[in-house]
Amino acid sequence: MKIREAFKxxxxxxxxxxxxxxxxxxxVVIGVAAxxxxxxxxEGARAQVISNIESLGSNIVYVTQGSAKxxxxxxxxxxLDSSVFVTLKGKVPGxxxxxxxxxxxxxxxxxxxxxxxxxVLGGTEDYMEVRNLELLTGRQFTKSEMxxxxxxxxxxxxxxxxxxxxxxxxxxxxKVDGVSYRVIGTFSGSxxxxxxxxxxxxxxxxxIPLTTAQRRITGTGAVSSIYLKVARAEDxxxxxxAAEKALIEKMAYEENFTVTSxxxxxxxxxxxTRTMTYLLAGIAAVSLVVGGIGIMNIMLxxxxxxxxxxxxxxxxxxxxxxxxxxxxxEAVMISCAGGAVGMALGWSIAAIASKxxxxxxxxxxxxxxxxxxxxxxxxxxxxVYPANKAASLQPVDALRYE
Amino acid sequence: MLxxxxxxxxxxxxGESSVKALAGVSFDISEGEFVAVMGPSGSGKSxxxxxxxxxxxxxxGEYKLAGRLVSSMGDKELAHxxxxxxxxxxxxxxxxxxxxxxxxxxLPMSYGLVPASSRRSRAEEALGALGLSDKLHxxxxxxxxxxxxxxxxxxxxxxxxxxxxxDEPTGNLDSKNSDDxxxxxxxxxxxxxxxxxxxxxxxxxxxxxxxxxxRDGRLVGDTVKPExxxxxxx
Numbered sequence: 055m056k057i058r059e060a061f062k063x064x065x066x067x068x069x070x071x072x073x074x075x076x077x078x079x080x081x082v083v084i085g086v087a088a089x090x091x092x093x094x095x096x097e098g099a100r101a102q103v104i105s106n107i108e109s110l111g112s113n114i115v116y117v118t119q120g121s122a123k124x125x126x127x128x129x130x131x132x133x134l135d136s137s138v139f140v141t142l143k144g145k146v147p148g149x150x151x152x153x154x155x156x157x158x159x160x161x162x163x164x165x166x167x168x169x170x171x172x173x174v175l176g177g178t179e180d181y182m183e184v185r186n187l188e189l190l191t192g193r194q195f196t197k198s199e200m201x202x203x204x205x206x207x208x209x210x211x212x213x214x215x216x217x218x219x220x221x222x223x224x225x226x227x228x229k230v231d232g233v234s235y236r237v238i239g240t241f242s243g244s245x246x247x248x249x250x251x252x253x254x255x256x257x258x259x260x261x262i263p264l265t266t267a268q269r270r271i272t273g274t275g276a277v278s279s280i281y282l283k284v285a286r287a288e289d290x291x292x293x294x295x296a297a298e299k300a301l302i303e304k305m306a307y308e309e310n311f312t313v314t315s316x317x318x319x320x321x322x323x324x325x326x327t328r329t330m331t332y333l334l335a336g337i338a339a340v341s342l343v344v345g346g347i348g349i350m351n352i353m354l355x356x357x358x359x360x361x362x363x364x365x366x367x368x369x370x371x372x373x374x375x376x377x378x379x380x381x382x383x384e385a386v387m388i389s390c391a392g393g394a395v396g397m398a399l400g401w402s403i404a405a406i407a408s409k410x411x412x413x414x415x416x417x418x419x420x421x422x423x424x425x426x427x428x429x430x431x432x433x434x435x436x437x438v439y440p441a442n443k444a445a446s447l448q449p450v451d452a453l454r455y456e
Numbered sequence: 457m458l459x460x461x462x463x464x465x466x467x468x469x470x471g472e473s474s475v476k477a478l479a480g481v482s483f484d485i486s487e488g489e490f491v492a493v494m495g496p497s498g499s500g501k502s503x504x505x506x507x508x509x510x511x512x513x514x515x516x517g518e519y520k521l522a523g524r525l526v527s528s529m530g531d532k533e534l535a536h537x538x539x540x541x542x543x544x545x546x547x548x549x550x551x552x553x554x555x556x557x558x559x560x561x562x563l564p565m566s567y568g569l570v571p572a573s574s575r576r577s578r579a580e581e582a583l584g585a586l587g588l589s590d591k592l593h594x595x596x597x598x599x600x601x602x603x604x605x606x607x608x609x610x611x612x613x614x615x616x617x618x619x620x621x622x623d624e625p626t627g628n629l630d631s632k633n634s635d636d637x638x639x640x641x642x643x644x645x646x647x648x649x650x651x652x653x654x655x656x657x658x659x660x661x662x663x664x665x666x667x668x669x670x671r672d673g674r675l676v677g678d679t680v681k682p683e684x685x686x687x688x689x690x
Binding site for chain 1: 538554
């Protein structure tokens with residue numbers, strides 16, 4: 055029997071009982087739809103997070119104290135400080151900006167009767183520009199305020215909103231850990247800020263000049279991190295290497311620092327979200343297996359119902375392969391039809407979900423290929439047993455069956 | 457010799473022991489014969505029918521069909537033999553209920569080597585020869601028993617098999633339809649086709665030219681009658 059006829063025959067078997075074929079394929083429909091929705095939403099959310107992070111400037115190299123590599127205790131004496139920053143700024147080529155930062159969490163910020171726990175950021179002149187912070191109101195620090203360590207501050211928007219319900223704080227005095235600062239402006243943005251905003255968490259920060267922070271908080275010239283903004287994305291690796299070289303020289307060959315780039319962070323984030331997506335999709339795929347068992351179940355019923363038919367066909371010259379093909383193709387057709395419907399359903403759900411959540415819906419080509427080949431494989435795998443059972447029937451027994 | 461059986465034994469296991477449905481049967485049938493196989497129920501005639509039709513294998517013995525040793529054939533070869541050399545007519549008609557008369561008659565051709573283009577015309581021709589030209593698109597349920605059995609005969613002969621095996625073909629029919637069916641089988645035999653007919657009705661066996669009688673799995677009588685007449689009782 056030719057393949058085309060075998061397909062026609064299998065289609066006829068499905069047409070005989072369309073409702074049952076539909077219910078049988080429902081398991082596969084749901085499984086495929088679930089896998090596609092999860093992958094689409096996962097990929098969409100990932101793309102959204104990454105575009106947010108990239109919007110903060112992806113061409114940044116970070117230098118932080120401490121190393122992932124084991125460093126002997128005797129060689130952990132060197133610290134990042136303002137002089138390291140000056141060295142890097144001077145020696146590393148291809149930069150459009152550089153900034154140093156000193157942070158301290160858990161500071162008490164008070165205005166009149168309101169007290170809020172916030173993070174103090176001490177930053178150099180270019181700090182806001184390098185870190186893509188947006189000035190909302192007021193002005194930035196002047197050069198002289200920087201140099202003399204003036205007690206002026208800019209408030210993060212969340213913090214400003216928390217301290218005073220309406221009206222501006224510009225020109226007012228706020229107390230940070232008991233020391234008075236004059237508010238000169240407000241700002242918004244930061245990589246952490248967007249991640250937190252997506253999760254609905256507020257981020258309280260107050261920005262003061264680095265010199266002020268060093269004098270008030272540590273009493274030394276140490277800094278927490280140094281940010282190097284690279285002119286061209288292609289230069290990222292070169293800048294990283296140059297920074298490492300300059301650091302080793304400057305810090306007496308101690309490797310007590312870490313140089314990372316935005317790209318490294320993105321890679322990590324990508325890996326995490328991908329792993330989560332695959333994990334969830336894997337769980338959803340379990341329902342595909344359940345759907346496959348449903349197909350096997352119904353195919354077994356169908357074989358039992360049609361024993362007489364199988365006997366007649368065998369008497370008329372059908373070979374084992376003919377019968378095997380008929381039932382196997384029927385199982386694969388049910389499962390593939392389920393896969394196609396599930397794909398359409400999953401696609402629509404993903405589109406609706408993304409519209410509601412407000413992020414791009416991404417149905418990657420591989421999820422479509424995966425879902426279809428998976429449902430075909432399931433039809434084959436779970437169809438083999440019933441089909442083989444049908445094909446192995448002895449013609450005389452099958453004919454006698456009532 | 458079209459059919460040649462030698463010492464055919466068919467045993468069915470029954471717990472510890474076994475039951476012999478056929479206990480050593482030997483006979484020959486030449487091409488063009490019309491043979492009735494008679495015997496009471498349990499005599500082994502149905503078992504013989506299944507073995508002749510390649511639906512079952514004997515436990516031991518030699519069965520040659522058109523010179524080929526059937527008892528040594530594999531499953532696939534048996535299927536091809538059923539398709540090409542044997543046309544079945546069953547008591548219960550055994551048409552596929554979902555298919556029309558035409559589709560039922562085309563069924564054996566889809567397992568054979570007939571090109572798709574000529575199948576329809578061959579099926580129409582076969583149905584026409586049995587007077588069913590106006591029922592081509594009827595499903596079995598829309599036809600009388602006699603008509604259904606004529607469709608089954610059309611299906612049996614559409615591939616021009618070497619022999620027609622009819623197992624109680626009139627068992628489910630009234631006497632008028634029985635006569636129609638038997639006349640159709642006689643006509644086929646007159647055209648040179650070998651017909652083997654299993655029955656327990658004497659009037660039906662009367663159409664045959666030779667009568668094989670079975671009892672307890674053994675051949676107990678083989679009467680060749682040049683003239684058509686009664687198939688002798690014991």
